[in-house]
Each structure stands twice: as structure tokens, then as C-alpha cells.
Amino acid sequence: MLSELKKIPGLIPSELKKFSRPITIGLICVFGFTFGFTFGFGSFLDLPKLWPGGIGIGKDKSVTTTVETIEKDKQGKAVKKVTITAHNDGKTLWDWGSLLGVPLSLVILGYVLQQQQQKRAEKLSEEQRKIADNETKEEVLQNYFDRLSVLLIDKNLIALSNKSNLPKITSIALSNKSQLSTITPEEQELLDSSLDVIRARTLSILRRFENDAKRKASVINFLIETEIVGKSKLNLSQANLQGADLLAANLQGANLQRANLQRAVLYHTKLQGANLQRAELQWAELQWAELQGANLQGAKLQGAELQGANLQGAELQGAKLQGANLQRANLQRANLRVANLQRANLQRANLQMTELQMTELQMTELQEANLEKANLQRANLEKANLQGAKLKGANLERADLKDIKWNSKTGTGVV
Structure with a gap:
């Protein structure tokens, strides 16, 4: 029955x-x-x-x-x-x-x-x-797309963003300035208020999709494709992007302060000049990511996968990188002062001229790493593995070298 x-x-x-x-x-x-x-x-x-x-x-x-x-x-x-x-x-x-x-x-x-x-x-x-x-959720997502599309078209936000960015245009573009006009105070106010609305709606929908990594990625990709992130410089600080699949996404210069990017897929993602201060990137997949000049001060990167990532000139002061995988990563001229790299894997990483003062490097794997001219003053290298590492010109003044592992291939010429 x-x-x-x-x-x-x-x-x-x-x-x-x-x-x-x-x-x-x-x-x-x-x-x-x-x-x-x-x-x-x-x-x-x-x-x-x-x-x-x-x-x-x-x-x-x-x-x-x-x-x-x-x-x-x-x-x-x-x-x-x-x-x-x-x-x-x-x-x-x-x-x-x-x-x-x-x-x-x-x-x-x-x-x-x-x-x-x-x-x-x-x-x-x-x-x-x-x-x-x-x-x-699909209805909510479509409604979000529709509303933002109307806002972009009605307010002509991208054109306003181009005007707002005019002082930043290169000298070659400035030669054609006659074809461009600077943004008026009224237009700037309209642009700012519109971006505030977009930010509020974006943060709201990302919270609603808390456990929906696929739709989170759809939201961010929409913002990238419509150039709201690139040209309009949308503020994505504190955004919940946990687990989002942002493979090869273009987030150059994006403001992601304190954003939650735990377990996010950022493989080959372009993050040059991005603001990731205090961002949560635990166990994130950042293999071969482009992070040149990015601001990662105080960022949480425990267990993150950063193999082959380009962090040249990046700010990593006070960052937490315990257990992170940085094999073959480029950290040349990066600032890692007071960072925590305990048990991290830095095999064959490029650390030339890197700032590592007072950095925690206990039990870190540094086999065949390039530390030439690196500043390791007062760094803690206890039980670190430096076999085959290049240390020519490195500054190890008052560094803790207790029980380090080294061999005949470990570089000489240490300051």
C-alpha cells in the first residue's frame, strides 16, 4: 500500500x-x-x-x-x-x-x-x-549574474574604471589622451558606490555557497571575465573562497586580504602583486602559481603546495609555512623575516638574496637549495638538512646551526 x-x-x-x-x-x-x-x-x-x-x-x-x-x-x-x-x-x-x-x-x-x-x-x-x-542555488547564481550585468551596462562601470585608471596608463597611451577624458567627481562617486554594492552582493553569495566550491569558482570567474576584478579593482578582502577551483585564474593585483582560501585550487593562478595579507591558504594548491611581488605578510600557508611557485620579491614577513612544500620554488629576493618554515620542504628552491633574519627553519629540508647571499642572521636552522646547499656569500651571523645535516657538497664562502 x-x-x-x-x-x-x-x-x-x-x-x-x-x-x-x-x-x-x-x-x-x-x-x-x-x-x-x-x-x-x-x-x-x-x-x-x-x-x-x-x-x-x-x-x-x-x-x-x-x-x-x-x-x-x-x-x-x-x-x-x-x-x-x-x-x-x-x-x-x-x-x-x-x-x-x-x-x-x-x-x-x-x-x-x-x-x-x-x-x-x-x-x-x-x-x-x-x-x-x-x-x-542555481537560481540565486543566475540572479546574481543578471543583476551585476544590468549594473555594469546601465552604469557603464568598465568605462568609468578606465577613466579612473587614466593616471596609471603608460606614457604611450597618454600620447592619445585627446581620445580619453578624466573621471569627474560625480562619476568617481558612482563608480565607488557601484563597486560597494557589487562587493556586498559578492560576499553574500559566497557565504551562501559556503560548501559549494564549484559555484564559488563561477562567481569569481564571472568577475574576472567582466573585468570587475582587473580594471575596477573590486575589493575581495575577507571573501570565503574555501575549496574554490581557480585553476589558472587571472587575479593579478586582486585585494584578497584575510580571504579564506583554504584548500583552494590555485594551480598556475596569476597572483602577481595581489594583496594576500593574513589570508588563510592552509593546504591550498599553489603549484607553479605566479606570486611575484605579492603581499603575503602574516599569511597562513601551513601544508600548502607551492612546488615551482614563483615568489620572487614577495612579502612573506611573519608568514606561517610549517610543513609547506616549496620544492623548486623561486623565492629570490623575497622577504621571509620572522617567518615560520619548520619542517618545510625547500629542496632545490631558489633563495638567492632572500631575507631570512630570525626565521624558524628547524628540521627544514634545504637539500641543494640556492642560498647564495641570503641573509640568515639569527635564523634557527637546528636539525635542518643543508646537504648540497649553496651558501656562498650567505650571512649566518648568530644563526643556530645545531645538529644540521651537511656534506662535502654543502657550499662554502659563508659570511
Whole structure:
């Protein structure tokens, strides 16, 4: 019955539960009716009853009782009266078990079927919820695209952004300045207010898509393609981009201060000059990412994958890079003062002229790393592996070199 009810269009599991309770009650009534009929109506229909002698497991026995009495009739004569009573001995537990087996089986079977139906209903409910949630999110995303598109076209934001950026245009472009006009205060105010609206809507929709990495990526890619990030310099600080797939995205110069980029896919992503101060990049995938001149001061990069990443001239002062993978990364002239690189992997990394004063480098893998002219004053290199590292011109004044690993290939010429 429940399987048929589930086929009714529009019937949801919460409504289906209204039918399951009466079915259970009905099965209990069947059991009760059978039991009551046997004990109650059985006395009128001369059915076997559970006499005291019927306890145990065994076969039924016919019992005949003969009672002889001597009574006097009306004349006072003695008359012999014989009363014979015949009955069957009571049903045994075995018999009652057989008798009650059918309704009991029906109750158990009904309960099992009900549980199965309930599980199916819950599964169907979950599937319907996911479908509804997916449709709602898709509708929200499309609405976001539509509203921003209207705003871009109606307010002509990209043109205003070009005007706003005019002082930053190269000298070659300035030669054609006659074709361009500087932005007016009214236009600048319109641009700023429009970008504030876009920022508010963007942060809101990213929060709504908290566990939806795919749609987060769609939002950011839309902003990139419409040049809101590039030309309009949209502020994305504190944005929730956890787990977002931004493979090879162009986020040059983007403001991502304190943004949540944990476990984000940033493989080959262009982040030159981006502001990532105090950003959360734990376990992010930044292999071969372009981070030249990026600001990563105080950023959290524990466990991040940075193999082959270009961090030339990047600001990493106070950054947390414990356990990060920086194999073959280019950190030339980067600022890593007071950064924490404990147990990080810097094999074959380029650290030429890098600032590493007071940096934590305990148990760091620096095999064959290029540390020529690097500043390692007061750096903690305890138990670091420097086998084959190039240290020509490096400054190791007052550095902690306790229990370091080195070999004959470890560079000489240390200051």
C-alpha cells in the first residue's frame, strides 16, 4: 500500500507518515482481535481453552469425568444419579504458539515493511531536498549574474574604471589622451558606490555557497571575465573562497586580504602583486602559481603546495609555512623575516638574496637549495638538512646551526 501511495504526485514523505501510523495500529488490532476472539468468544463456541492443566509442551488429551451421587426423589426414595462430563484438556504453549503465529508474523512483517518504507521515504526526501537546494542555488547564481550585468551596462562601470585608471596608463597611451577624458567627481562617486554594492552582493553569495566550491569558482570567474576584478579593482578582502577551483585564474593585483582560501585550487593562478595579507591558504594548491611581488605578510600557508611557485620579491614577513612544500620554488629576493618554515620542504628552491633574519627553519629540508647571499642572521636552522646547499656569500651571523645535516657538497664562502 505504501509503495502505491508514494507514486501519488506531490505526496511528500511527511505526508506519507500519516498513512504509516494507521497501518501499524491496524496490524495491532488484528493481533488483538485474534487473541480476544480466542479467549472471549471461544467460551461460547466451545473452543479449546487454556485450562490449568494445559501448561507445557505436549499433545492434547481427552478427559472424561464420571460422578456418581445418591439423591432422594420427591417420594423420599434413594436414586443413583450418574453425571458424566467430557472435555478436552487445555491447549499447551506449543499449541498457542502455533495459533498465534499467523497474526504475530503479520505484525512483524508489517513492522519490517514499515521500516523499509520509512527508509525509502527518507532517502527520497533527501534526494528531493538536494534537487530543490541545487535548483535554488542555481537560481540565486543566475540572479546574481543578471543583476551585476544590468549594473555594469546601465552604469557603464568598465568605462568609468578606465577613466579612473587614466593616471596609471603608460606614457604611450597618454600620447592619445585627446581620445580619453578624466573621471569627474560625480562619476568617481558612482563608480565607488557601484563597486560597494557589487562587493556586498559578492560576499553574500559566497557565504551562501559556503560548501559549494564549484559555484564559488563561477562567481569569481564571472568577475574576472567582466573585468570587475582587473580594471575596477573590486575589493575581495575577507571573501570565503574555501575549496574554490581557480585553476589558472587571472587575479593579478586582486585585494584578497584575510580571504579564506583554504584548500583552494590555485594551480598556475596569476597572483602577481595581489594583496594576500593574513589570508588563510592552509593546504591550498599553489603549484607553479605566479606570486611575484605579492603581499603575503602574516599569511597562513601551513601544508600548502607551492612546488615551482614563483615568489620572487614577495612579502612573506611573519608568514606561517610549517610543513609547506616549496620544492623548486623561486623565492629570490623575497622577504621571509620572522617567518615560520619548520619542517618545510625547500629542496632545490631558489633563495638567492632572500631575507631570512630570525626565521624558524628547524628540521627544514634545504637539500641543494640556492642560498647564495641570503641573509640568515639569527635564523634557527637546528636539525635542518643543508646537504648540497649553496651558501656562498650567505650571512649566518648568530644563526643556530645545531645538529644540521651537511656534506662535502654543502657550499662554502659563508659570511
